[in-house]
Each structure stands twice: as C-alpha cells, then as structure tokens.
Amino acid sequence: MKKKFLFTCGDINGIGPEISLKLFNQLLKKKYTDHYIFICPLNVFEYYQKLLKIKLEYKVISNVTESEQNIINLIALNNSELNIGKPTKSSGKTAYQSLITSIKILKAKTADAVITSPVSKHAFELAGIYYPGQTEILANECNSKNYMMMFLSRKMNAALATIHIPVKDVSKSLSVNLIKVKIQILLQTLKKDLGIDKPKIAVLGLNPHAGEKGRIGNEERDKIIPALKSFGENVSGPFVPDAFFANHLYKNFDAVLGMYHDQLLIPFKMMNFNNGINFTAGLPIIRTSPDHGTAFDIAGKGIADYKSLLAAFRYAKIISTNRSKIER
Numbered sequence: 077m078k079k080k081f082l083f084t085c086g087d088i089n090g091i092g093p094e095i096s097l098k099l100f101n102q103l104l105k106k107k108y109t110d111h112y113i114f115i116c117p118l119n120v121f122e123y124y125q126k127l128l129k130i131k132l133e134y135k136v137i138s139n140v141t142e143s144e145q146n147i148i149n150l151i152a153l154n155n156s157e158l159n160i161g162k163p164t165k166s167s168g169k170t171a172y173q174s175l176i177t178s179i180k181i182l183k184a185k186t187a188d189a190v191i192t193s194p195v196s197k198h199a200f201e202l203a204g205i206y207y208p209g210q211t212e213i214l215a216n217e218c219n220s221k222n223y224m225m226m227f228l229s230r231k232m233n234a235a236l237a238t239i240h241i242p243v244k245d246v247s248k249s250l251s252v253n254l255i256k257v258k259i260q261i262l263l264q265t266l267k268k269d270l271g272i273d274k275p276k277i278a279v280l281g282l283n284p285h286a287g288e289k290g291r292i293g294n295e296e297r298d299k300i301i302p303a304l305k306s307f308g309e310n311v312s313g314p315f316v317p318d319a320f321f322a323n324h325l326y327k328n329f330d331a332v333l334g335m336y337h338d339q340l341l342i343p344f345k346m347m348n349f350n351n352g353i354n355f356t357a358g359l360p361i362i363r364t365s366p367d368h369g370t371a372f373d374i375a376g377k378g379i380a381d382y383k384s385l386l387a388a389f390r391y392a393k394i395i396s397t398n399r400s401k402i403e404r
Contacts, residue, residue, distance in 0.1 A: 078109045079188040079396055080143060081389065082181060084174040085116035085153075086193025089160050089167045090370025091380035093124045096193060098382040099389065100148050101130050110393075111143040113187065115174040119155040128378055140186045151177060160376035168199030175210060179217045182361040189362035189392035191385065194370045208240035211356050214363055223358035224261045226331075227340070227367055228391055229348040233270070233331040234340045235262050235357065246336045247282065247295055255279075255303035258333060259311055265357040266330050268402060269395045278320065278329040279304060279313030280339060286316045295335075350381055353388040355395070362395050364388040 083100075086092025093116060100112060114121065118136065125132060134148035143149040156170040178190040192210055200207060207213045215223045227234045237258050238249050259277065266275035279300060280286075283293035290297050300314045315325065317334075321343045326332050334340035344352055345367065352367040366384030374380055 078111070078145070079393065080111040080113060080140060080186070081392060082178045082187050082190040083112065083114045084178050084190060084192045085114070085120060085170065086174070087163065087167045087171045087196045087199055087370045088117065088120045088156055088158060089162055089164060089199075090194055090196065090372055090375050092171075092193030092195075092370065093120055094128065094375070094378065094380045095366070095382035095385045097121075097124050097128055097130050097132065098380075099385050100132055102382075102386070103389075104132065104146060104148070107146060109145050111145055111149060112147075113137075113140060113143055113149045113151060113181075115151045115153065115177050117154060117156045117170060118150065118152040120158065120170075121150060121152075123158060127376065140181055153177070161372045163196035163199035163202065163370070163372070165199070165202040168196065168201070168203030168205060171195040172200060172203060172205050172213075175213060176217070179214065179361065183218070188396040189364065191388045191392050192363060192365040193385070194366065194368060196370050196372075210363075210365065211239060211354075214356050214359060214361070218359050218361060220359050222257055222261055223356060224258055224265070226262075226265065226355045226357045227344050227348075227352055228270075228355050228364075229344070229352040229387075231347045232326045232344060233266075234344050235265075235331055235333050236337060236340060237333060237335045239337065241336075243336060243338075247293075250282070250295060250299050250335060252299050252303045255300060255333075256306055259303065259307060261358045262331055262333060263307075263311075269355075269357070269362075269398055270330075271394075271398045272330050274310060275330040276328070277311045277331050277333060278315055278326065279311065279333045280317045280320060280335060281314035282335040286314045300335075350383045351387045353384060353391050355391060362392055362399070364392045364395070
C-alpha cells in the first residue's frame, strides 16, 4: 500500500541532514512504492549531497499532492546559513519550521507519518522558541494533553511517566491519576499501534528497592500501587528497577513504564543505541525519531550512522499500517 512519509531536517548544523540523505540513498535503491518528502532548505540539501557525494533524484514541491515515488520530494524551506557543528539562531528557526510544516501536513491528513531528525534545545532558545523538546511541540500543536514519550526496539519497549523535568521535581509530579492515564495510553498504543492484542506492562518503582514499603519513600505506597489496582493482572509492579534489569525481567513484558527519564533511557540506550527509536504515543498523528541527539561533534564529517533513522522509518510504517487496519 502506497504511503507518504515526511522527514524533517532537524538541526541543519547537526547530523540530521546527513543521516537523512544516507537513508534516502538506501530507500531509493529498493524501489518501494512509498513517497518520501523531505522538509529542508534547498541549499542545505545540495550542500550535503556534495559532501556525501550522493546524487539523489529529487524535485521541489509546494504541496504533498505533487509528490512522486522513487525520487525525493523536497519541500524547500527558505535557505538557511550553515555553521556546521554549532547550534545557532538560524538552525533553531529552520528546525522549528521543518517540524511545524510537517505537523500541518499531517493534521490535514495528506501524509501518513513524520520521521523527525534531532534538534538542539539551545538552538531553539537562540531562535526564541521555548519548549523542552519536539515531543512537547507536537503535543501542543495537536492540542493533546494525554501523550507519552516512548522508546521502541526489538529488545524492549519503554515509556515514561514524566519527561523533561528536573529529577527533584519527579516525585511531586507523580500522582495516582497521572500514572493511571499513562498506563491507559500505553495499553492503547501497544494494541492499536503495535498490534499486540493482550499487552503485558511492567511498572517500575521510583525509589531504591521500590521504597521498601515506605522505609525509603512513600511514592510506591501512595501513588504507584493505588494506580495499578485499576488494571488487571497484565499490569504488574512496582518493580525494583536495578533488579528488574539485572534479571532481564523486561523480556517478560511488552513494555516497561518508568517514572523518570534516565531510569529507563540508560538501560534502553545501552541495549539499543543505534537501532532504538523515539515515538510520541497518544497523538492523533504519527511521529517517530531516532533515539540520539544532534551529534555536533561529528557533524559534517560524513561518518554519522543512519541506522536509528532507518529504524524510526520502519516503525512509522508499522504504526501507520496498523492504524490503517483499524480505520478501515
């Protein structure tokens, strides 16, 4: 089935354009029926073609309805100054415009999904754009309050109860209702987007030893356990985080819900640094992203690995296909 996939350029001074062109080069060789639509300044696209010595057939389009298969369809943003390896006001503005353009297209239902390249929060700030990350921009533009940051891979699927907040604020941000909402989003995502009929979810504790029944904190007793009582036997916990991963218990579940960012991202990235992906669950549109940053330190050197972007594309196809089955 023919589908249309959007790709944002991310921060043009990072590795986003490079890994995008490397991925396009591989996809076009496969002769799939999908349409690939890249939202990027023309000067940036041409610069990276020369840098990588990749000659991609492309055409500039003004509307997604003009897109074709077996070429790159370029929605050309205004030319933007390149300063490879450094976040700038210009790169922040361009990354934001690329993302917003993709969201408008998806909300109009003229494309199936967007695969976003990494952005720099510092560059966003230089451009006067104040969001913790792309996830929050997507949620705001979609008017979605109930959303979740997920990380997907063949080895483990993970989800976060809280996202980009200081560790000192995690405890007060948690509540019985928040955890219940996150579990519900996770259950629906596993069923609708990943096609798992009867998903099993593990929920991690917040404190060392999962609180030891209140001896090392009350969050498990007062917030997590009461939330779990609303669900059946397929939602289990709270598990002691270190023992949970040391004993590979994640293999017994379809997804793991963690309480804060690094609690899950450290083990996830140790397992999947080049092939794990970021997925924003709970949105009416589909967005996936590679699970790494802008990598300014290697930008412009032609050595960036595109495998995580490839994985993000593959998951976008899986999720869009599963949603299409439900909508038919």
